[in-house]
Structures are given as C-alpha cells and as structure tokens.
Amino acid sequence: MDYKEGDRIRVEKGGAAYEGVVMPSVTGHIVLKMVSGYNVGIEPDGAQITFLEQKKEIQKPEKQGKVTKNKGLKNVVFISTGGTIASKIDYRSGAVSSQCSADDIVRTIPELDDIANIRGRVVTNILSENMKPHIWTELARAVYEEISNGADGIVIAHGTDTMMYSAAALAFMLDTPVPVVFVGSQRSADRPSSDNVMNAICATKVAVSDIAEICTVMHESSSDDRCAIHYATRVRKMHTSRRDAFQSINSRQIGFVDYATGEITTESEYTARGETELALKEKIEPECAIVKFTPGAKAEILGHYIDAGYKGIVIEGTGLGHVSTDWVPEIKRATEANIPIVIASQCLHGRVCDRVYDTGTDMLKAGAIEAEDMLPEVALVKLMCVLGQTSDLPEVRKLMQEKRANEISDCSLE
Amino acid sequence: MDYKEGDRIRVEKGGAAYEGVVMPSVTGHIVLKMVSGYNVGIEPDGAQITFLEQKKEIQKPEKQGKVTKNKGLKNVVFISTGGTIASKIDYRSGAVSSQCSADDIVRTIPELDDIANIRGRVVTNILSENMKPHIWTELARAVYEEISNGADGIVIAHGTDTMMYSAAALAFMLDTPVPVVFVGSQRSADRPSSDNVMNAICATKVAVSDIAEICTVMHESSSDDRCAIHYATRVRKMHTSRRDAFQSINSRQIGFVDYATGEITTESEYTARGETELALKEKIEPECAIVKFTPGAKAEILGHYIDAGYKGIVIEGTGLGHVSTDWVPEIKRATEANIPIVIASQCLHGRVCDRVYDTGTDMLKAGAIEAEDMLPEVALVKLMCVLGQTSDLPEVRKLMQEKRANEISDCSLE
Numbered sequence A, B: 001m002d003y004k005e006g007d008r009i010r011v012e013k014g015g016a017a018y019e020g021v022v023m024p025s026v027t028g029h030i031v032l033k034m035v036s037g038y039n040v041g042i043e044p045d046g047a048q049i050t051f052l053e054q055k056k057e058i059q060k061p062e063k064q065g066k067v068t069k070n071k072g073l074k075n076v077v078f079i080s081t082g083g084t085i086a087s088k089i090d091y092r093s094g095a096v097s098s099q100c101s102a103d104d105i106v107r108t109i110p111e112l113d114d115i116a117n118i119r120g121r122v123v124t125n126i127l128s129e130n131m132k133p134h135i136w137t138e139l140a141r142a143v144y145e146e147i148s149n150g151a152d153g154i155v156i157a158h159g160t161d162t163m164m165y166s167a168a169a170l171a172f173m174l175d176t177p178v179p180v181v182f183v184g185s186q187r188s189a190d191r192p193s194s195d196n197v198m199n200a201i202c203a204t205k206v207a208v209s210d211i212a213e214i215c216t217v218m219h220e221s222s223s224d225d226r227c228a229i230h231y232a233t234r235v236r237k238m239h240t241s242r243r244d245a246f247q248s249i250n251s252r253q254i255g256f257v258d259y260a261t262g263e264i265t266t267e268s269e270y271t272a273r274g275e276t277e278l279a280l281k282e283k284i285e286p287e288c289a290i291v292k293f294t295p296g297a298k299a300e301i302l303g304h305y306i307d308a309g310y311k312g313i314v315i316e317g318t319g320l321g322h323v324s325t326d327w328v329p330e331i332k333r334a335t336e337a338n339i340p341i342v343i344a345s346q347c348l349h350g351r352v353c354d355r356v357y358d359t360g361t362d363m364l365k366a367g368a369i370e371a372e373d374m375l376p377e378v379a380l381v382k383l384m385c386v387l388g389q390t391s392d393l394p395e396v397r398k399l400m401q402e403k404r405a406n407e408i409s410d411c412s413l414e
Helices: A102-108 A110-114 A133-148 A163-173 A196-207 A299-307 A325-336 A358-365 A376-389 A393-401 B102-108 B110-114 B133-148 B163-173 B196-207 B299-307 B325-336 B358-365 B376-389 B393-401
Strands: A008-013 A016-022 A030-033 A039-042 A048-053 A074-080 A116-122 A153-157 A180-183 A214-219 A226-231 A235-237 A246-248 A255-258 A264-266 A288-292 A312-317 A341-345 B008-013 B016-022 B030-033 B039-042 B048-053 B074-080 B116-122 B153-157 B180-183 B214-219 B226-231 B235-237 B246-248 B255-258 B264-266 B288-292 B312-317 B341-345
Touching: A008 A030, A016 A039, A074 A133, A074 A196, A110 A116, A110 A196, A116 A196, A133 A153, A133 A163, A153 A163, A153 A196, A163 A180, A163 A214, A163 A235, A163 A376, A180 A196, A196 A214, A196 A226, A196 A255, A214 A246, A226 A246, A288 A299, A288 A376, A288 B288, A299 A312, A299 A325, A312 A325, A312 A376, A325 A341, A325 A358, A341 A376, A376 A393, B008 B030, B016 B039, B074 B133, B074 B196, B110 B116, B110 B196, B116 B196, B133 B153, B133 B163, B153 B163, B153 B196, B163 B180, B163 B214, B163 B235, B163 B376, B180 B196, B196 B214, B196 B226, B196 B255, B214 B246, B226 B246, B288 B299, B288 B376, B299 B312, B299 B325, B312 B325, B312 B376, B325 B341, B325 B358, B341 B376, B376 B393
Parallel strands: A074 A116, A074 A153, A153 A180, A180 A214, A288 A312, A312 A341, B074 B116, B074 B153, B153 B180, B180 B214, B288 B312, B312 B341
Antiparallel strands: A008 A016, A008 A048, A016 A030, A030 A039, A214 A226, A226 A255, A235 A246, A255 A264, B008 B016, B008 B048, B016 B030, B030 B039, B214 B226, B226 B255, B235 B246, B255 B264
C-alpha cells in the first residue's frame, strides 16, 4: 500500500481500526494523527492499510516570513524550551519541529507581528517532564540577559506538564521590571480545538502590557473567548488534557485577556512596568523532595530522605497539614540535622494550620515549618531557592513563611 | 485571676491578645476556643488575664437520652472511629468526648431519632491522621457484621483528613445490599458555622434510602441547604478548612440531600437496596506507597521503594502521567521484580494516557500500569486491595484497570 506523510489512511490490525493522517516516524511504526488530536503508533507487521485521501496542500498565510522591526511596537523575546506552542507546524500533518526562530514564530502565528517586534531564543529543547532545576537557572539567566539588553517583555513557551514548577522557580529567582509570561498549549497545534494560537497571542499581549509580573497565560475556559493571567506561584495544572487545565489556587487571577479585542482587565494587584529593578538570584539547592503522606505510610520513608542527604523536604500532609504521630520523631531528627521540613497540604486549597489539633502542635514542636497557603509544588521550588541563599534553619523558616512572589496570602486566624 | 472551664476570658501576652472560652487542658497551658472555632494554647507564665463572662448553662434539648425503638423506622448503626461529628459535645465549652454510644448520639442530635432507630458502635477512637490500613479491615468487618445482623444502613463517623482513603478502602473490600455512608465534620461542633448536625442528619437520611452504595455525605456548598452524596472512590478533600471541602472528581455526585425537606435527588446511577449480596474481601497488602514525581526528582527515589521491599507503588506523574526519562529503567526494574507500578496524575482531574508522548510509551513498555481516571489516593488504596487478592502481575494489571467500585469511568480516546 502506497502512502506518504500527510495522507489520510485507515489501518486495521488485531481487531482495531484507526483512521488518521500519516505522521513522520523514525521507529518504523505507522504513526497516525487521529481526529481527536492524539497520535497512535502501529507496528506495520500484519496491518491492513486503506488509502483514504491525499495530503492537502497548505494555504500559505498572507503574512509570511519577514520580521521587520516596527518602531512603534515593543520588543518581545520569545524563549523556547521545547513546548509545542509556537513551534513550526505543518497544520495538515501535525508534524512539529521545536526549533523556534523569530521567523518560525511569525510564520506560524502572523498576528504576533502586529503586537510586538518578536525575536526568538532557544534555551533548551526538551520534553517538559525532563525539565530539571539546573535548566530553571539557565532560563532565569536567559531572561535576565534579554531584559538587560532591552527586551520590553518576555514570553516563555513551555510544555504544560511542569510549567508551574518552572514559572514558580523564575518568580523566586528574578525581580523583573517587565512582564515575563509563561505560555503553553494543551492540544497539539493541528487539532481543531488547539489552544496554541490564542494562548500565544494573549501571552504576547500581556508581554507588552503594564503587568510586570512573572505569570502564566492560558485559556480561561474551554471556549475561545479569554485567557486568564495567573501569578506564576499560584497556578496549577488541574486537568490532564482540558484547554482550561490551568487554575489559580488560593488566589484570584491577575486578570484576563479578551482574545477578540485584545483588551486586558485586571482583578488583582500587580507590579507595574518599571517599578522593580532587574535582579537575579540564580543559586538553588536541587537536593529537595516532596514526600506525600498517606494512611499507614511508614516513618522510614521520611527517614530515607534524611539519610540519603536531601537538604530540604516538603511533606504533603492531610487536611490542615498532618502526618501520623509516628512521623513526628523523624521530623525532629531532620530538624536536628539542619534539614528543614516544610508542611503543605494535599488538599491544595486552603491554609495549613498545625495549631488546631494535637498532632499538628507536636509537629510544630518537632520543628516543622508551615507552608501557609502555598501549593505543595510551589513550596518545594521555594525551598530549593531559599536553600540556595542560606542553610541557616531559623533564616530558612523566616524566608519560607515570608511572602516573596505572591505565593502566600496574609491571614489572621482570629 | 480566677476562672474555670467554660468561662469567657481575655488573655494578653507578648503583644498578642486572645479572647475565648476556656477549654479543658492537660498540658498546663491556657486553652481558649476562639469565636473562629480555633483553639489556641497559651503558656500561663507572664500572661495577663481578664475575666469576661461566666459559663452559660446549656439548655437541655427537648428530646433527651432515651432510645426507644420505633417499629416504623429502619435500623441504622452509627459507627464511630474518633471523628468529631456526633460525639458528645458540650456546646458551650466545645469539649469533645469521642465515646459514642447511641444515647450520646441521640442526645447530641435528637432529630436522628425521627429518621431511624439508631444504635452506636465504636470501632476505634483515633485522630484521622493516625488511621492505618489494618483499621480499614476492622472497620470493614464491623460493617459486614452489622449488615449480617440486620442493619438497614450504616453511618460511619470519620475524621475528614483521611476519610477519602478509608471510604475507598471499604468500597473495594465490601459488596453491600444497604447504604454505607461516611460522614464527617470540618468544623468542631461548637462553632457557629459547624456542619456536624446537618451532615449527620443528611447522612442518616441516605442510610435509610434506596442508595446501597458506599458513599460520603458532606456539605455541598458553604451554605446550609444541601449535602452532596459522593461515590466513596470519587471524592477528595479539596480544602483544608471549608465546609464544602469534599468534591467529586472525574464523576458527578450520586445526588443530593435537601436539609430542610430531607428529600434525596439523584443524578448518577446507583445500586438499589437489596440488589447486591453482602460480601467481604478483607485481605489487603499495606506495603504500598505513593511517590510523587517532581522536576529533577531522582530515579533513586523510586529505587528506594523497590529496594525497601514495597509490594506496589503508585507514581503521581505530571500531566497525562509522566516521569522523566531517567525513571523509566527503574519502572522496568520494579516490573521485573513483580512490583506493579501504577501511574496516576497529579493534575487529579482527567485521565492518564501514556500513549500520546514518547516518555509515556517508554513507561508503558517498561511495564507501567495506567490508573485511567482514578484519583492517585484511590489508586493506592485499590492497589493495596488488589494485592491482597493476588500478586500475579498480569492479574494485578487487569484488576487495576477494571472498574470495581465506580473508581474508573469508561472512555474511548478515538
């Protein structure tokens, strides 16, 4: 059966049938992009193939290629880390190349050219799940450099899986006088329901706005009307696949971008452009971990992290931030070994409070540090950043409980 | 300064001031129950105390004490595990005794007497964070016994911190011909905003209803109008302190109980009373753990669990269920050692799908078992229950991916 990339075919094998567009494959499998947007890989051996339709030629967009600097527009640097969004896309075959030059971006989403003078920079090209703390440092340095060199705004295209961690890291590492906007795409660009064009356009609108925050811009709902602007330290991916997966937790959003009009409305305080001086604290301590407490979980688990030389641990406790009583001696042992134990809640919403019940007060006596209303993942990233600055336990405690980048809100229990 | 339990006093110390009702204290601290409902403990040393108001005598409820069996009503057994709800409460001082006889319950919430013939049974008396898998077995046995002996419905009062784990455990261990209803209280009974009376009444309404499911009944919203009835395997505590903390995830609720009218409306399928034969599979394998993947988390973490002799592991991956590429060999090693590795998502909402990206397919090839749209915590409990029945890996895989107690919904990606 003769077919080439971009053709639509039907493959039957082992009782199952798949229809879709043939994608590039390096493994020898037949890779099909299905209508759902998902790819499926099928061993060709024994598969029955029916040809359905030839590759359609792509209509060239009207604006093609040339990036000409417009003096009336702000300069935005588009940093790529390997996410799908704003990569070079063949809309018909769905093949994605993640090299991301300015030309590529403007060719893919020509509307960006009307919003800003866009220049591209590739920091890394990895799958989001392979993101590591040392790449956060590279990313923070790149952003620092670009702003030093006069960028009026930064857009960082990032895979959605670990975007919340990277965005939080930059929020703790950088003080910025201009917008630094993380953006991603939940659906690959060739899907009818793809969110990448809208998200990229809205993110660029924020990058040229007055909102000099490190933030994340993603679809607000499953319709295509607005993107939400989230504080980098308050947003969490709350769905495996929906376009509106990103939600602010324990905080309102900073605001919204209307896709049709480009208008930005805000509902929270933000630092205005130029208010903050550019600064970089790039040192971090990556030897930190999250331990999730579950019923019956043995104290030896926490013990392992202490003995393995971790420098800081976040416990995702139950409810107000609890572990079973038999974990308390291990918390004490960690504290005595100068390893901070930070308590967050697996509830995600709400504030940790260990003053209400006995177990909590025992945990506090043993040295546990309450993460207030920080997300557990954000508490982990913050702990890495704080331990990059100091290993003095009282100082770590103070910094962990002090608001640095909107990650904590004020509260009085009384 | 002279004061006694139940009096309202003001304590000033170190620049802070607290007003509240004096609670019993065994530590020598002054313990105050504040208007917010929270307790605060203050070292009496150097504290300045002002007397505000004497203890108010409690109005005795009209219906007091006597449990007389009403032949027109169903028989409900109220099982206590140490939760606050339906314990014996001094409404004024807030002191809670968790011994829970039928008399105590009806004395506390006399309205229950009109709904069912209530009998109490104490299974354990612990803080919810000290719940262990072997107590799930005791609890399941107690429920089995009571239903064998003719109970028409069971209400289990449970601390909210680990209620989702216990409820899921019973859902996997028991087949029940009558309702088995978990209920808890987010606020202690003396708070003006306490949810315990409404939750207990609504839970009892469900216990006498036709809904023969293992379920959880808690406030639907922060107002006092309805309780939601959740499948035990689909509900998660999503807030540290709000009354409406319990939310169904990846599923609709079974239905609602209107507090004012007692009317039950349903919006999902349920097994009707008498449809299922009573059965108990009480054997579980507690040596299982959840490992949460975060950026930069080292593969040695997973390695530790394998080497420490755990029998099954749930990985809370990112997005569709991913870990970094360097974890894949450890997944393979676990599988080869007959240790099932189950993949759930830290997004909580949505379905795991490792067929879309390269890392995922590598994980599947290494033997990872997708938890479909199960909550990670429920996947852990289910894994314990499944491993109680078999350690045959292909069988474990099959059982983990088969719906047993509404924990998975059907889907087709195409």
